[in-house]
Amino acid sequence: MGIKENLEFYGKHIPEHVKLVAVSKTKPISDLLTAYECGQRIFGENKVQELANKQPQLPTDIEWHFIGHLQSNKVKYIAPFVNLIHSVDSLKLLKEINKQALKNDRVINCLLQFHIASEESKFGLDVEEASQILNSETFASLSNVKIVGVMGMATFTNDGTVVRKEFNHLKSIFDTLKKEFFQNDIDFKEISMGMSDDYKIAIEEGSTLVRIGSAIFGARNYS
Numbered sequence: 001m002g003i004k005e006n007l008e009f010y011g012k013h014i015p016e017h018v019k020l021v022a023v024s025k026t027k028p029i030s031d032l033l034t035a036y037e038c039g040q041r042i043f044g045e046n047k048v049q050e051l052a053n054k055q056p057q058l059p060t061d062i063e064w065h066f067i068g069h070l071q072s073n074k075v076k077y078i079a080p081f082v083n084l085i086h087s088v089d090s091l092k093l094l095k096e097i098n099k100q101a102l103k104n105d106r107v108i109n110c111l112l113q114f115h116i117a118s119e120e121s122k123f124g125l126d127v128e129e130a131s132q133i134l135n136s137e138t139f140a141s142l143s144n145v146k147i148v149g150v151m152g153m154a155t156f157t158n159d160g161t162v163v164r165k166e167f168n169h170l171k172s173i174f175d176t177l178k179k180e181f182f183q184n185d186i187d188f189k190e191i192s193m194g195m196s197d198d199y200k201i202a203i204e205e206g207s208t209l210v211r212i213g214s215a216i217f218g219a220r221n222y223s
């Protein structure tokens with residue numbers, strides 16, 4: 001199946017309230033353009049350099065999402081154009097995003113990334129850490145970042161029961177934060193969860209943003 005057919009499939013199988021982030025990491029500009037020509041406007045990348053390199057080569061009405069682990073010293077390269085950073089996992093990073101957003105006279109939308117998988121290696125906060133950030137005076141002083149929701153990655157497993165439980169956990173984290181910190185904030189509404197292999201479960205558990213790469217563009221070649 002080609003990119004066009006794959007996007008048509010998701011167009012039919014993803015409900016209206018869920019947005020599709022086409023994860024284009026490692027893929028050439030020509031593949032992104034093909035997707036663009038099919039109407040796809042949201043693209044996700046996980047490496048700063050690759051994103052900063054691709055962005056100027058593509059149409060300006062693309063919404064760029066950064067989905068990978070972000071180091072503070074690299075925020076400046078994507079701050080002029082990035083639309084949503086999915087992977088905020090510290091106050092230090094949030095401060096730097098705010099600083100660079102201010103320089104560019106923008107407000108940058110962010111998601112707090114939570115550790116929901118059983119693997120040690122995956123980045124992310126727990127509720128306690130997130131509460132500390134959201135309660136801090138530093139956070140209250142950041143005028144150029146906006147927290148619009150949460151993100152998480154499930155354990156890499158074929159066991160749907162495990163994956164469902166983890167996504168359900170992320171939904172409950174979202175609900176807790178909504179109630180405690182964002183009750184009257186209509187912009188806090190995004191739950192970024194679900195990839196090629198688990199997007200169906202993610203949508204059933206409340207996802208509003210699915211990040212799909214290989215099922216649209218084909219398997220990645222890292223060699």
Ligand SMILES: *Cc1c(COP(=O)(O)O)cnc(C)c1O
Nearest residue numbers: 023046067195196211212213214
């Ligand atoms: C690569 C990546 C995806 C997409 O993964 P696929 O399995 O190819 O759909 C989604 N989210 C993040 C954070 C990624 O790094």
